[in-house]
Amino acid sequence: MGSMQLQLHPTLLAHSSTFRPKYIRSSIDRQALFNRIAPVYDNLNDLFSLGQHRIWKRMTISWTGAKVGDRVLDVCCGSGDLSFLLSEKVGSGGKVTGLDFSKEQLLIASSRQDSKNNFRNINWVEGDALNLPFDDGCFDAITMGYGLRNVIDRHKAMQEIQRVLKAGSTVSILDFNKSNDPLTSSTMEWMIDNVVVPVASGYGLSEEYRYLKSSIREFLTGKELEKLALEVGFSTARHYEINGGSMGCLVAKR
Ligand SMILES: C/C(=C\Cc1cc(O)c2ccccc2c1O)CCC[C@H](C)CCC[C@H](C)CCCC(C)C
Ligand SMILES: C[S@@+](CC[C@H](N)C(=O)[O-])C[C@H]1O[C@@H](n2cnc3c(N)ncnc32)[C@H](O)[C@@H]1O
16 A cells, blocks of 8 residues: 655646636546546545554455455455455455546556555456446455445446345445534534645645545435445445444445
8 A cells, every 4th residue: 555755746737737627526527536636645545544544444345255266346446455455355366356437546556566566366447337347246245445425326336336246245335424423524524624625735636635525415324325225226235334433334235
């Protein structure tokens, strides 16, 4: 996973003067956003969460029930954090597919894989979570880390995950929690306004990280996520709040 020192990627400066959409609503806008933040994404996650996101991701993996030899999928894999954890879990006899529509994020994931001799069981696919290029029922486990809140059609994304998951298998979906507790939600919004966005502005990425706040506000609560999973055909669905209710993981079985 990423080291702590922060380097400013040369192409980032080039982007800083480009047009910034006021609302990051379309798929194209979001794809461009994640391309722009790719060079600093891992390091800023470590900084903003004080490394805690690594724990949340390990919990996400543990809830999938993935085991040695499994064929597994990481949807919206980004720079590959969950894919690398899945790679360790399924071992050399298993197969991991990391899918994302951001070329820049996949380049980071691939460069991290190349820098380590292991993780040879991962392949990276540039594709759309809303139209997964895989056959029905072909994965033993699926993860999605901070992806469901960012796709423009959550129902379609959940339908696609349910379609490609084997019967009796599990998806584990980590994201921010849209908390019903006013203190939790106001604390998170304070963090974004007063820590996250000011630091991100140092990289010309204030709007990209300000988007976090609106995306959490427009997300679904844990109960609504459970309902969505059952609506698209999962047999069971549970949403677990973690880290004081700031994050959550939806665990659904097909
Ligand atoms: C790993 C984290 C964020 C990933 C991430 C997800 C997105 O959708 C983005 C969209 C646009 C830009 C960036 C991202 C992005 O990085 C977590 C990062 C840490 C949080 C920003 C801050 C965490 C605050 C603490 C958990 C404090 C909670 C206090 C209280 C319990 C509420
Ligand atoms: C916040 S990042 C999460 C990356 C990684 N899963 C993690 O846990 O850090 C969200 C990712 O979702 C991807 N994404 C958003 N919408 C997508 C879509 N429709 N198809 C594929 N990837 C998508 C973005 O390109 C980005 O890499």
